[in-house]
Structures are given as structure tokens and as C-alpha cells.
Amino acid sequence: MATSIVIMGVGGQGVLTLARWIGEAALAEGYDVRIAEIHGMSQRGGSVEVHVRFGREVYAPIVEEAGADLVIALEAVEALRGFRYLKPGGVLVINKRVIQPPGRWYELGEVVDAIRKSWPKTYIVPCYEAALGLGSALYENSVMLGFVSQLLGLPMPPSLDERNQAAFRKGMQLFQEAAAADQ
Amino acid sequence: MRLLLLGNEAIAYGALSGGVAAATAYPGTPSTEILETLEEFKDRFVHWATNEKTAFELAYGAALAGARALTAMKHVGLNVAADPLHSAAYTGVEGGFLIVTADDPWMHSSQNEQDTRWYGLQSYVPVLEPSNPAEACKMAKAAFELSERLKHPVMLRSVTRVSHVRAPVELEPPAPPKWGRFTRDVKRFNLVPANARERRKELVEKWEKMRDVAGEYVSVEGSGDVAVVASGVAYNYVKEALRRLRISATVVKLGMPIPVPRKVAELAKSVIVVEEGDPVVEFQLRAMGVATKGKLDGYFPKYGELDIGKVAAGLAKALDLPYDPPQPPKPPVEPAPRPPALCPGCPHMGTFYILRLATAGLNPLWSGDIGCYSLGINMGQQDLITHMGSSVGLGAGISITGRHFVVATVGDSTFYHAVLPQLIDVATRQVPILIVVMDNAYTAMTGGQPSPSRAVPVEKITEALGLPTFVIDPVDIKRSVETVKKAVEVVKAGKPAVVVSRRPCTLIATRKARRAGLQLPKYRVDPDRCTGCGLCYNLLRCSAISKRPDKKAYVDPSLCVGCGMCAEVCPFGAFVPEGRRDRWLELWQQA
Structure with a gap:
């Protein structure tokens, strides 16, 4: 059986990179991997989604609706857009951040509360805040990577540089805190 | 070596291990990374061509002369190259000739869902269809030998979910490029009717044999x-x-x-x-x-x-089996659409704003084209976009009906790709149309491949055709509006005119500026001066600017690149710069 992941975000947030890191980590563990990327027109400022599947034997490169074990959203409005991919019992992990879409204003707290109520298996992770603490919003995807690696049982991918490794460890720590709070 | 490779990279490495000597392409999603990967290999001829037909011809010619050649394009690109494709089946080739097309089902970045396998049937060219990157790599390698065995071009049809899927691929080392030389054979290569009839008979017989070859796959x-x-x-x-x-x-x-x-x-x-x-x-x-x-x-x-x-x-x-899949869950709050938008500081954003002001009251018909500026649809300034070159081609057709003031907007790469012949029609018939070439010096939408705009500047061509041409800088909004008004007067008087709006792609410029260690200026909103008029977020539509609940503007500092266009359009001086802009604008122009 393959693990199916959908990663949602806004162009420029490093969605593709996050997907590649997860893929590399899975490959290093000896799994087969498929990452379905979307390039081109939607690259900047638009919604971006990337599908990652890994397992002993994987064929299909994309995840269907109601087919994802895990939906990762690097932004809260994109988490709403990713809902349709969640399979019954699937897990949703959201970076605690809103990037305002054109023409509408979302309050972060309201969106997050609504999501928590309607999908109990949700983790809200302050990746953005943690990344700023590490010096740049650019690290929010590596903080997220550290968090979801614990959920997926995957190691740190081999290609992370030093600063991204620090962000990865921060993400791991956030997971341990979230897990402790769950108990 | 087992690596996670994109299908397109896998095709490129396959071609390298197959000894490709000449590789050509015009960029187009989802095919672009094939040539981008090959570009690194300086021991072969690798070229971004002006369009798919010229790309095809370079590779086809090389294969006629015995070289192993590859040409790559997106599905609709093959329409542009369809003429030589059909002849290639009649003449056959001497060196292996691989035509790679990448189809885009569901149109992630395309105008249609065309299945290029039909072209295989129509042109009598066999088509390989890999299921994943690893297979694409093997097929691309073997295609050259197959093509040489059949003395016939071979097509490889990829799709978005092969080209843009990353999967483990076993890499083989590149083989040395295989070149050849042309051997004269007039009956074969000169398709005058008497010769073509003989080739046609051969082709039909060859096709039946290819059915057996397909059996091997x-x-x-x-x-x-x-x-x-x-x-x-x-x-x-x-x-x-x-x-x-x-x-x-x-x-x-x-x-x-x-x-x-x-x-x-x-x-x-x-x-x-x-x-x-x-x-x-x-x-x-x-x-x-x-x-x-x-x-x-x-x-x-x-x-x-x-x-x-x-x-x-x-x-x-x-x-006739039961199947009851789970239904997709609904989100608790509807997500507002987040369509792709021009990047913050994109020169096209300034050009559209300038055009809107300079054509005020004329209710222009916006004849658009394919490229980043397609996103002018967000500003209501792309009434039609159908194919490469539609801006001037269809715009001129609409103009001759005599009822519309037509503004044709086209990027530099698309201008060279598909607009040059139309330009001559416009010049010879003096069709009244305002042609706006948005010259950002790159094929930006596909990731910034080089465009011919610096080697062959647009105004040299349009002036040679006798077309009045005006060059503007799109971040210099106020002055540019006055210049474009002069071009508008020419068109109102019943003649064609050209505006060249020149400033390099912001994305590439910001990358270069960061590498040069330049701190970009940032703009922020002074809430006491902002009246919430909305000029910046409704008309300029910079994607770094959003509308707060109180209607006042907000600049996201992580997105602002300090282009200053917001300050140019704001009548209330509400945008306050932090840092200086002059050095940045200068470096940007050279990007």
C-alpha cells in the first residue's frame, strides 16, 4: 500500500521543495516514490498543489479526491481548498498563516477554529512563526518537513543544508510538543 | 545511480545515453525541462529555437544528414511544426530522429487538451508512450536506434503526469554525440509530385511493417x-x-x-x-x-x-460490479479562488495600467496572446487569447471590420515565435491596430529561457517595416502614458502603431539583485494618507497589495520588490518607500 500525500500552498512558499524533500527521504528509506508537480502558469502567487506517494510499490502519480492519508497545507486558505483530498480518517496539518487571496480577507483565528471543528484530526503548526524566529519565512517549509517527518516515520532528507536542518529540528520539536499536548 | 528525476529530465538523460547530437525546442509547459537539462551538455548542439517549426527543421535537417537529433515541444507546438512533420515521414531520416511532445490533459498550463497521438496516425509516424519517468528514459535512449533501424522519425508522447512527475530513475552515462553527413538522393529528399507519389506508396507499406515493430512494445x-x-x-x-x-x-x-x-x-x-x-x-x-x-x-x-x-x-x-468510493469532504468555509497573478513588480502590470489610461474612453478590444501577460485577464484586459500569435493575427482580423479600437498585447518571445508574418500583413495593408510588445527579455512563463529580443530588438524590425514605434519603460507610468497617447493618435487616424514596453522580468531581476547583494527597497502604506480608493489593488492589482477590511491598502513586506509602481499611481502619496530605488531600477534594466 502506498501513502498518499497532498501538499497545498501558495506559489513561492516552497511547496515543490517540500515535496521533493519528502520524496528524497522516502527514497533513502528504500521506498518507491512518485511526486506529481505542477509547473508553469500557477507558479507565482496562485494556489499550488503537489502530490506525493510512496510505498513498497507505487504506480499512480496522483492522489484522487477523498484519497489522501495526509494533507499538508502551508497556508490556511489553501487548507480549505485541500479538504476535498482527505480520505476518511486522513490527517490534516496546517501552517498557522494566512496569505490573503485577492478580494477577500480571512481572519486566521476564525479559519483555524472552523477547520478544527469540522476535521478533528488536524494539527495547527506555527511553522511561519518558527521560521521567522530562525531568521526568514523561507524556512517555513523545512519546519513543516520536520513536523510531518515524525507523522510519516521518515528521516531527515540528505540534501538539507545547515539552516534548513535547524528548521527541520524545530519542526520535530513542535511535533513532540503537539504529541505531548494530545495525551 | 538511482535518482529522483522529473520525467523531462529522464527523457533528456535517455537521449544523452542514446548519443543525441542535436537537440532543439521552443519552451512550453509541460515540455520545457527536456532542453533545459540538455543545455548543460556543451559537447552537442542544443538550441532554444524561435518556434517549434524552426526547432523541428533544425533537428530534422540534422537527422537527414545522419546525426542523432531530438526536438521537444508541448502538444500545441506540434501544430506549428506539423508541416515538416508530415514531410519527415515521406523522406524518412538517416540519423535517429526523436520528436518529443508533452500533452497537457486538463490544461494545467494550456489552451486545449489535444492528444498528439492523432498526429502519429495522420502523419504515419510511430508513437512511443511511456508510463513513468524510468520508462521515458529507456524509451528515449532506444528511440534513436529504432529510428535508424526504420529510417523513419519516431515520436514520444509524454503527458503532464510523466513529464512533471518525479520518480526514481536509474541513470546511464551520456554517450558521445553521433554526427553524420548528408548523402544526396534527389528521388527521396525532393518531394516534387513525381517523387512524392513513390514515397507515398513506400510509406503505406512501411506502416504495415511498423505494426509488427509496435508488437515488440x-x-x-x-x-x-x-x-x-x-x-x-x-x-x-x-x-x-x-x-x-x-x-x-x-x-x-x-x-x-x-x-x-x-x-x-x-x-x-x-x-x-x-x-x-x-x-x-x-x-x-x-x-x-x-x-x-x-x-x-x-x-x-x-x-x-x-x-x-x-x-x-x-x-x-x-x-457490472458495485463500486462505492468515499465522497470528498467539504471545507467548513469556502476558500476564495487564488488564481495565478502577475508577480509583484511585474513590468506587465505597469504596461496594462498605462494602456488603460492611454486608451481611456475608447473602449478598446484587448486582443491577447500566450505568456505571463495572459494574466491581464485579471484586469479585464485580455478579451481573447486563442493560440500563439492570436494577438496581432486575430486582432487585425477584428480591426478590418472597422468597428473596434484594437490593442494587441504580445510578449517578446511570442512576438518572434508567431507575430512576424502578421506584422507584414498589418504593414502592407496599413491595418489600424495598436501593437504592444511587452518586452521583458525572456520567455518568462516557462521559467526564463532566453528570447531573441536583445540580439534583434523589436523596434529595429517594426521601424524597418515603416511602422511608427514608441519605446516606453513600464515602471515610469506617468511619462509612458503620455508616450502611448501619441501611438493611440496614430491608430485613431487609421494607421498601425507599435509600442515596445521594455523592462526585464522582475523574477529574474530580483534573483540577480539578491545575488549581487543589493537590498531591495520596500514600500509601506501610510494609513493616514490612504483613502481606500482602491486604485492600487483594483486597477494596478499588484499581488503584494491587499485590501484591508477598512478598504485601506496593505503591502505584504515579504512580497514587495520595491518597483514603486504603487507610488506612481497613488494620487494621495500614501506609499512610502524604505530604501532607495534608483540603483535597483538600473540593475533591473540590465537583468
């Missing part, structure tokens, strides 16, 4: 009374859908669906056919007398991309 897996024929990427969904439905079936995988090998018709009298795109395999099987259940009768959807669920549903329907 058939693999049969599993067993069971149910037979499923799958081609290309569809095979993956079939494998997982059968497992989900717990059906044992005989899966007949086609690696070369054009032409469908006779062998398949001999395997089963009745089959289920699963393929991405049009029912191209199914049509051929029916013509061979095989009973099929596929897209023709609606077992599988006739548009969009397949996935495991759609294939499982189709298989269940064809086999």
Missing part, C-alpha cells in the same frame, strides 16, 4: 478472463484500480500505441481500453474488429485526467 501481465488494454500513464491507474477492486485481469500494456500492433487484436475479442487523452487506441482496435469498452461509450471520462478512482469506477461499470 507490448507486455502482457496477469491472467484472467477480463482483458484490459492500457497505454502510457493510464497503465498506472489500471494497476492500482484492479487491486482496489480485487479483480484479476490480463493487462495488455502498450508501449507503442501508434500503430496498434495486430498482436493485440489476436489476444482477445473483447477488451476494456484505458488511455489518457482521446480514444486513439480504442478507435484503432474497433477498426480491427475488437469489441471495446473505453471512452467512446463513456466508461471513462472524455475529458480531464484519469486517476485511480475514475479508472476504478470505469472498470466496475464495464464489468
Whole structure:
């Protein structure tokens, strides 16, 4: 059986990179991997989604609706857009951040509360805040990577540089805190 | 070496290990990374061509002269190259000639869902169809030998979910480029009617032999009374859908669906056919007398991309089995659409704003084209976009009806690709149209491939044709409006005019500025001065600017690149710069 992941975000947030890191980590563990990327027109400022599947034997490169074990959203409005991919019992992990879409204003707290109520298996992770603490919003995807690696049982991918490794460890720590709070 | 490679990278490495000597392409999603990967290899001829036809011709000519050659393009690019494609089948080739096309089902970045496998049938060129990157790599390598064995061009049809899928690929080292030389054979290479008739007879015979060759690319897996024929990427969904439905079936995988090998018709009298795109395999099987259940009768959807669920549903329907998949959950709050937008500081944003002001009151018809500036649709300034070159081609056609003030907007790469011939029609007939070339010096939408705009500046061409030409800088909004007004007057007087709006792609410029250690200026909103008039977020539409609940503007500092266009358009001086802009604007112009 393959693990199916959908990663949602806004162009420029490093969605593709996050997907590649997860893929590399899975490959290093000896799994087969498929990452379905979307390039081109939607690259900047638009919604971006990337599908990652890994397992002993994987064929299909994309995840269907109601087919994802895990939906990762690097932004809260994109988490709403990713809902349709969640399979019954699937897990949703959201970076605690809103990037305002054109023409509408979302309050972060309201969106997050609504999501928590309607999908109990949700983790809200302050990746953005943690990344700023590490010096740049650019690290929010590596903080997220550290968090979801614990959920997926995957190691740190081999290609992370030093600063991204620090962000990865921060993400791991956030997971341990979230897990402790769950108990 | 086993690496996670993009399908397009895998195709490039396959071609390298197959000894490709000449590789050409025009960029287009989802095909671009093939040539981008090959560009690193300086021991061969690798070239971004002006369009797909010139790319095709360079590679075809090299293959006629015995070299191993590859040309790559997106599906619609093959339309541009269709003329030489058909001749290539008549003359055949001496060196291996691989034509790679990448189709885009569900149009992630395209204007249509065309299935290029039809071209294989129409032009008598066999088509390989890989199911994943690893297979694409092997097929690309072997295609050169196959092409040389058949003395015939070979096509490889990829799709978004092969080209843009990253998967483990076993890499082989590049082989040295294989060059050759041209041997004169007038009866073969000069397609005057007397010769072409002979070639036609040969071609038809050759095609029947290719059916046997296609048989070499058939693999049969599993067993069971149910037979499923799958081609290309569809095979993956079939494998997982059968497992989900717990059906044992005989899966007949086609690696070369054009032409469908006779062998398949001999395997089963009745089959289920699963393929991405049009029912191209199914049509051929029916013509061979095989009973099929596929897209023709609606077992599988006739548009969009397949996935495991759609294939499982189709298989269940064809086999009369129950299938009840879970329904997708609904989000608690509707997400507002987040369509792709021009990047913050994009020169096109300034150009559209300038054009709007300079044509105020004329209710212009905005004739658009393919490129980043297609996103002018967000500003209501792209009334039509149909194909490469539609801006001037269709715009001129609309203009001759005499009822519209037509503004044709086209990027520099598209200008050279598809607008030059139209320009001559416009000049010779003096069609009143305002042609705006948005020259950002790159083919930006596909990631910034080089464009000919610096080697052959647009104004040199348009001035040579006698077209009044005005050059503006799109970030210099106020002054540019006055210049464009002069061009508008020319068109109002019944003549064509050209505006060249020149400033390099911001994305590339910001990258270079950061590398040079330049701190970009940032703009912020002074809330006491902002009146909430909305000029910046409604008309300029910079994607770094959003509208707060109190209607006042807000600049996201992580997105602002300090272009200053907001300060140019704001009548209230509400945008306050932090840092200086002059040095940055200068560096940007050179990017």
C-alpha cells in the first residue's frame, strides 16, 4: 500500500521543495516514490498543489479526491481548498498563516477554529512563526518537513543544508510538543 | 545511480545515453525541462529555437544528414511544426530522429487538451508512450536506434503526469554525440509530385511493417478472463484500480500505441481500453474488429485526467460490479479562488495600467496572446487569447471590420515565435491596430529561457517595416502614458502603431539583485494618507497589495520588490518607500 500525500500552498512558499524533500527521504528509506508537480502558469502567487506517494510499490502519480492519508497545507486558505483530498480518517496539518487571496480577507483565528471543528484530526503548526524566529519565512517549509517527518516515520532528507536542518529540528520539536499536548 | 528525476529530465538523460547530437525546442509547459537539462551538455548542439517549426527543421535537417537529433515541444507546438512533420515521414531520416511532445490533459498550463497521438496516425509516424519517468528514459535512449533501424522519425508522447512527475530513475552515462553527413538522393529528399507519389506508396507499406515493430512494445501481465488494454500513464491507474477492486485481469500494456500492433487484436475479442487523452487506441482496435469498452461509450471520462478512482469506477461499470468510493469532504468555509497573478513588480502590470489610461474612453478590444501577460485577464484586459500569435493575427482580423479600437498585447518571445508574418500583413495593408510588445527579455512563463529580443530588438524590425514605434519603460507610468497617447493618435487616424514596453522580468531581476547583494527597497502604506480608493489593488492589482477590511491598502513586506509602481499611481502619496530605488531600477534594466 502506498501513502498518499497532498501538499497545498501558495506559489513561492516552497511547496515543490517540500515535496521533493519528502520524496528524497522516502527514497533513502528504500521506498518507491512518485511526486506529481505542477509547473508553469500557477507558479507565482496562485494556489499550488503537489502530490506525493510512496510505498513498497507505487504506480499512480496522483492522489484522487477523498484519497489522501495526509494533507499538508502551508497556508490556511489553501487548507480549505485541500479538504476535498482527505480520505476518511486522513490527517490534516496546517501552517498557522494566512496569505490573503485577492478580494477577500480571512481572519486566521476564525479559519483555524472552523477547520478544527469540522476535521478533528488536524494539527495547527506555527511553522511561519518558527521560521521567522530562525531568521526568514523561507524556512517555513523545512519546519513543516520536520513536523510531518515524525507523522510519516521518515528521516531527515540528505540534501538539507545547515539552516534548513535547524528548521527541520524545530519542526520535530513542535511535533513532540503537539504529541505531548494530545495525551 | 538511482535518482529522483522529473520525467523531462529522464527523457533528456535517455537521449544523452542514446548519443543525441542535436537537440532543439521552443519552451512550453509541460515540455520545457527536456532542453533545459540538455543545455548543460556543451559537447552537442542544443538550441532554444524561435518556434517549434524552426526547432523541428533544425533537428530534422540534422537527422537527414545522419546525426542523432531530438526536438521537444508541448502538444500545441506540434501544430506549428506539423508541416515538416508530415514531410519527415515521406523522406524518412538517416540519423535517429526523436520528436518529443508533452500533452497537457486538463490544461494545467494550456489552451486545449489535444492528444498528439492523432498526429502519429495522420502523419504515419510511430508513437512511443511511456508510463513513468524510468520508462521515458529507456524509451528515449532506444528511440534513436529504432529510428535508424526504420529510417523513419519516431515520436514520444509524454503527458503532464510523466513529464512533471518525479520518480526514481536509474541513470546511464551520456554517450558521445553521433554526427553524420548528408548523402544526396534527389528521388527521396525532393518531394516534387513525381517523387512524392513513390514515397507515398513506400510509406503505406512501411506502416504495415511498423505494426509488427509496435508488437515488440507490448507486455502482457496477469491472467484472467477480463482483458484490459492500457497505454502510457493510464497503465498506472489500471494497476492500482484492479487491486482496489480485487479483480484479476490480463493487462495488455502498450508501449507503442501508434500503430496498434495486430498482436493485440489476436489476444482477445473483447477488451476494456484505458488511455489518457482521446480514444486513439480504442478507435484503432474497433477498426480491427475488437469489441471495446473505453471512452467512446463513456466508461471513462472524455475529458480531464484519469486517476485511480475514475479508472476504478470505469472498470466496475464495464464489468457490472458495485463500486462505492468515499465522497470528498467539504471545507467548513469556502476558500476564495487564488488564481495565478502577475508577480509583484511585474513590468506587465505597469504596461496594462498605462494602456488603460492611454486608451481611456475608447473602449478598446484587448486582443491577447500566450505568456505571463495572459494574466491581464485579471484586469479585464485580455478579451481573447486563442493560440500563439492570436494577438496581432486575430486582432487585425477584428480591426478590418472597422468597428473596434484594437490593442494587441504580445510578449517578446511570442512576438518572434508567431507575430512576424502578421506584422507584414498589418504593414502592407496599413491595418489600424495598436501593437504592444511587452518586452521583458525572456520567455518568462516557462521559467526564463532566453528570447531573441536583445540580439534583434523589436523596434529595429517594426521601424524597418515603416511602422511608427514608441519605446516606453513600464515602471515610469506617468511619462509612458503620455508616450502611448501619441501611438493611440496614430491608430485613431487609421494607421498601425507599435509600442515596445521594455523592462526585464522582475523574477529574474530580483534573483540577480539578491545575488549581487543589493537590498531591495520596500514600500509601506501610510494609513493616514490612504483613502481606500482602491486604485492600487483594483486597477494596478499588484499581488503584494491587499485590501484591508477598512478598504485601506496593505503591502505584504515579504512580497514587495520595491518597483514603486504603487507610488506612481497613488494620487494621495500614501506609499512610502524604505530604501532607495534608483540603483535597483538600473540593475533591473540590465537583468
